[in-house]
Amino acid sequence: MNRIGILGYPLSHSIxxxxxxxxxxxxxxxxxxxxxxxxxxxxxAFFETIEIVNFLGASVTIPYxxxxxxxxxxxxxxxxxxxxxxxIVNQNNQLVGHNTDGSGFIRALKTKxxxxxxxxxxxxxxAGGAAKAIAYSLVQEQINTLTIAxxxxxRGDELAQRLKLNGPKINSIKLERQTLINPLSxxxxxxxxxxxGMKNGPDPEHSPVPPDLIPQNALINDIVYxxxxxxxxxxxxxxxxxxxxxxxxLVYQGIEAFELWTKKDAPENIMxxxxxxxxxx
Ligand code: ATR
Numbered sequence: 001m002n003r004i005g006i007l008g009y010p011l012s013h014s015i016x017x018x019x020x021x022x023x024x025x026x027x028x029x030x031x032x033x034x035x036x037x038x039x040x041x042x043x044x045a046f047f048e049t050i051e052i053v054n055f056l057g058a059s060v061t062i063p064y065x066x067x068x069x070x071x072x073x074x075x076x077x078x079x080x081x082x083x084x085x086x087x088i089v090n091q092n093n094q095l096v097g098h099n100t101d102g103s104g105f106i107r108a109l110k111t112k113x114x115x116x117x118x119x120x121x122x123x124x125x126x127a128g129g130a131a132k133a134i135a136y137s138l139v140q141e142q143i144n145t146l147t148i149a150x151x152x153x154x155r156g157d158e159l160a161q162r163l164k165l166n167g168p169k170i171n172s173i174k175l176e177r178q179t180l181i182n183p184l185s186x187x188x189x190x191x192x193x194x195x196x197g198m199k200n201g202p203d204p205e206h207s208p209v210p211p212d213l214i215p216q217n218a219l220i221n222d223i224v225y226x227x228x229x230x231x232x233x234x235x236x237x238x239x240x241x242x243x244x245x246x247x248x249x250l251v252y253q254g255i256e257a258f259e260l261w262t263k264k265d266a267p268e269n270i271m272x273x274x275x276x277x278x279x280x281x
Contacts, residue, residue, distance in 0.1 A: 002054050004261060005034030007046070007068075007088075008061035012037075013226075015278035016059050016254055022274035023258050026267045031056060047071045050095075057089040057261045059254065065129060072097035082133045087257040098260060101130060102137030104253030105223070112248055115189070115219055117141040123183050123218075124148050125175060125208045126193035127155040130223060134191060135159060139167045147183040149175040151194075177210050184213050192222045197230035204231075211235035223249050228281060251275050 004024070006016045014035065021033040036058065038046045043064065060068050065084035069075060072088055072095040079085050085097035109115045120143050124135055127150040138146060145168055150156035156172035163170055173179045175194075184190075195201035196208040201224075207214075209232060214220065220236035225246030229237075236243045255266040 002029070002031035002056050003034060003051070004031050004056040004058065005036045006059040006061060007036045007038060007064055009037055009039055009063065011035050011061070014061065015250075015275055016061075018278035019251060019254060019271040019274040020059070020258060023267050023271050024262075026270050027262065027264050029262060029264075043067065044071070047095075052090060052093050052095075055090050057087065057095075057257070059257055060086050060088060068097055071095075078102065078136065082136050084129055084133065086133075086253065087260060089260045098257075099133055100253045100256035100260070101133035101249070102135075102140075104251075104256045105134050105249045106137045106141060107256065108244070108248035108252040109189075109221070112252075113219070113242075113244055117143050117189065119144050120188040121145045121183075121186055122147070123180075123187045123190045124193065125191065125196075126150055127152070127159045127172075128193065131193040132159060132162075134193060134223075135163055139163050139170075143168055145169040145171070147187075148172045149180060149183070151175050175208065177213070180209060180213060184209070184215055184218075187215060187218045189219045189221065190214075192224065192230075192232050195224065197222065197232055198224045199226045207231040207235045209235075211238070214239045214241055216241050219244065222246055225250055226279070228279070247272075247275060247279075 017033045017035050024031050065086055068085040075097045079097050079099040082099045087098040087100045089096045122143050148156040153174045160170045160172040192208050196203045214236050219242050221244040222230045222232045223246045224230045228245055233243050251271055258266040
């Protein structure tokens with residue numbers, strides 16, 4: 001039996017096994033999708049003992065996305081530039097580290113919501129790992145401007161510096177009401193990548209953008225998927241702005257990974273239905 005799975009610690013929250021197994025079963029691929037909850041001191045041993053012959057690949061999640069850069073045989077250019085691996089593919093018995101977080105995010109925007117980021121003004125909230133992957137992919141899509149708003153400005157500055165090498169007009173600001181007013185006056189897409197609004201997170205009750213400042217004509221995308229309706233999404237709906245919830249990026253990074261592992265078209269609806277079921281929706 002072929003082996004495939006998700007690698008992380010802890011993993012109790014992950015719904016990847018449910019929606020990836022549904023896709024494997026749909027295509028009648030004889031493979032089991034495992035939950036590899038590996039403690040940090042066992043990570044190297046995990047890689048040393050992989051039976052490469054039956055190993056199709058793995059999804060990688062917190063806290064191993066950066067560590068895996070040094071544990072695979074090869075890294076794609078995008079994973080290298082983003083600085084993180086979220087998907088490992090067995091390619092002719094070599095482990096190749098990819099990053100499908102950003103490409104999955106863009107694919108969801110384009111195919112599911114008909115939003116082409118080319119030429120658009122984007123406000124990105126946050127400057128952590130997820131923000132990095134999304135920012136990199138948005139720049140590749142030739143957006144017009146990118147404003148990075150983060151609590152810790154130095155981290156936002158660092159990301160802006162990194163992207164300026166090949167980027168559009170990039171600006172880093174502090175995440176606070178006053179500094180958000182100007183970028184919000186001319187924005188097409190707002191993406192929250194922080195854990196503000198996340199259940200059991202540091203600030204579950206708040207929206208990262210003050211509700212009264214949310215523009216009606218911008219697309220509001222929150223990558224937090226628990227709860228499915230975050231305070232930001234709720235506030236955007238009240239303002240009658242179009243919204244995208246976090247389930248889309250989660251499923252689409254998995255769709256991109258599935259296609260890399262199996263070279264088959266991912267059954268998108270089946271994966272969505274399985275993801276929703278796993279979340280009890
Ligand atoms: P991930 O890999 O999920 O992106 P991360 O790299 O830890 O996680 O990044 C978390 C992001 O959420 C950061 O932008 C962080 O801001 P700082 O760089 O200032 O730490 C942001 N964040 C987390 N909790 C926050 C809070 N309570 N208020 C504002 N921003 C917060």
